[in-house]
Ligand SMILES: Nc1nc2c(ncn2[C@@H]2O[C@H](COP(=O)(O)OP(=O)(O)O)[C@@H](O)[C@H]2O)c(=O)[nH]1
């Protein structure tokens with residue numbers, strides 16, 4: 001019985017990988033850099049995205065795919081920034097997969113985009129397991145979640161190229177240990193870039209945006 005479950009999961013992931021490869025090829029043809037933004041619910045993905053759009057929208061053409069179980073609330077927030085946005089409702093599924101991304105691409109004009117950000121469903125586990133054809137995965141951890149999370153949920157930290165440690169404005173009110181966090185994260189993923197930020201106060205966001213812009217430009221020049 002256990003073996004059957006494992007086979008089923010690996011075959012689902014195999015189909016997903018094939019679809020993700022097709023998405024990746026399309027993004028390569030169109031020269032669009034795709035960022036898969038992941039975290040647990042409430043750590044600040046949408047707020048970081050709002051700040052990122054404000055910083056970069058005069059230099060880059062940005063599009064957004066919002067993934068949520070229900071509602072279009074995040075898409076409504078992003079639409080207010082004046083960028084094209086599509087909302088996917090997964091109706092229960094705890095992550096986005098490559099097929100969901102493929103099915104909403106006709107609603108975005110990829111020819112006009114430099115950067116496509118996919119805000120994944122809030123969940124610290126499953127989104128990291130599914131390739132959607134992105135160029136990189138990036139995750140957010142907020143200081144109110146505690147610095148023990150990398151050791152407890154290592155996969156997302158291992159898969160991510162960058163970690164935004166958000167809500168640093170709240171550090172004085174928590175027992176969050178930034179040094180311990182960095183040490184644990186580097187033990188899992190020595191190459192990860194770490195950006196301490198406060199999306200609310202717009203602190204540290206500029207450094208993140210500069211790093212992201214370099215990667216987007218590098219892809220366009222290829
Ligand atoms: N204090 C503080 N609150 C923040 C910060 N970033 C986001 N929030 C708040 O955290 C809550 C969840 O943010 P949201 O961006 O919706 O998180 P998401 O579920 O990951 O997309 C909202 O009430 C935000 O205003 C921050 O840097 N500092």
Ligand SMILES: [Mg+2]
Pocket residue numbers: 045046047074119
């Ligand atoms: Mg959100």
